[in-house]
Amino acid sequence: MNGSPRLFDRALLRTRAHRAAGSRNNNFLLQRAAEDLTERLQTVTRDFEHGLDLGTPGEALRRALAATDRVPRLIACEPLAALRDPALGPRVAVDEEVLPFADGAFDLVVSALALHWVNDLPGALIQIRRALRPDGLFLAVLAGGETLTELRQSLAAAEAEIEGGVSPRVAPFIEVRALGALLQRAGFALPVTDVDRVTVRYSGLGTLFRDLREMGATNALVERRRTPLRRETLARAAAIYAERFADPDGKLRATFDLLSISAWAPAESQQQPLRPGSARMRLADALGTKELPAGEKAGSRRED
Numbered sequence: 001m002n003g004s005p006r007l008f009d010r011a012l013l014r015t016r017a018h019r020a021a022g023s024r025n026n027n028f029l030l031q032r033a034a035e036d037l038t039e040r041l042q043t044v045t046r047d048f049e050h051g052l053d054l055g056t057p058g059e060a061l062r063r064a065l066a067a068t069d070r071v072p073r074l075i076a077c078e079p080l081a082a083l084r085d086p087a088l089g090p091r092v093a094v095d096e097e098v099l100p101f102a103d104g105a106f107d108l109v110v111s112a113l114a115l116h117w118v119n120d121l122p123g124a125l126i127q128i129r130r131a132l133r134p135d136g137l138f139l140a141v142l143a144g145g146e147t148l149t150e151l152r153q154s155l156a157a158a159e160a161e162i163e164g165g166v167s168p169r170v171a172p173f174i175e176v177r178a179l180g181a182l183l184q185r186a187g188f189a190l191p192v193t194d195v196d197r198v199t200v201r202y203s204g205l206g207t208l209f210r211d212l213r214e215m216g217a218t219n220a221l222v223e224r225r226r227t228p229l230r231r232e233t234l235a236r237a238a239a240i241y242a243e244r245f246a247d248p249d250g251k252l253r254a255t256f257d258l259l260s261i262s263a264w265a266p267a268e269s270q271q272q273p274l275r276p277g278s279a280r281m282r283l284a285d286a287l288g289t290k291e292l293p294a295g296e297k298a299g300s301r302r303e304d
Contacts, residue, residue: 055114145257
């Protein structure tokens with residue numbers, strides 16, 4: 001993973017996560033992600049003996065999983081593990097980018113709102129797959145898609161207009177199709193990805209910025225500008241945001257796309273796709289239609 005581009009300042013992320021951990025703010029996105037992960041786990045008709053909670057901030061996911069009694073042993077793994085509630089089980093202080101666990105150590109890995117901050121997502125997914133036993137389950141939620149697209153566009157337009165250039169202000173987010181492809185490349189079986197779009201309305205940019213600070217989700221890009229945003233630029237960004245992304249009542253819309261992952265470590269017992277040409281019935285017969293020669297369109301055949 002040392003050869004991957006370094007997008008995020010991981011030390012800064014840990015500092016901000018530490019500060020956010022003491023906030024009284026209710027992290028509504030984390031709560032939603034925890035509920036989603038728990039509901040999807042409940043649909044799986046089996047229990048998991050050894051689980052790993054990878055990088056999830058706070059205790060929302062751990063508390064939700066503890067209430068299900070589906071994972072009797074769940075280890076928390078994140079840089080701020082020392083801040084966790086010891087009553088919720090063992091914890092290990094490690095970086096999500098370098099997992100110290102043996103291959104096949106877990107039959108379940110869960111992660112909520114953490115993996116979009118890793119510098120090498122393909123490498124992290126490979127490590128997760130290796131840490132799973134055959135037929136082990138990986139469930140995760142991470143920010144992606146059009147997350148904060150309104151803020152990205154408004155800040156970029158304001159900087160270009162006022163300062164004559166644009167600096168990176170909002171992190172890049174992976175698209176759901178690309179995420180599915182990465183899961184396949186990492187060796188997962190039966191991968192499923194989906195998007196839960198959450199639209200939050202704010203009275204102003206200041207309220208949005210406050211939520212991002214209290215979630216530890218402000219700009220941590222390595223290439224970020226070190227000087228504060230100029231007051232004139234910020235005012236123009238607020239005006240552009242209001243012009244382009246405000247509802248009739250004046251509230252500002254902010255998009256958060258939560259990408260969900262469900263994938264399995266390969267196992268011989270899993271259902272395998274049929275080999276090409278092995279079907280016992282033609283598709284036309286199954287649908288009760290007439291099969292036409294290749295290249296011929298329905299209704300275009302001429303009888304002489």
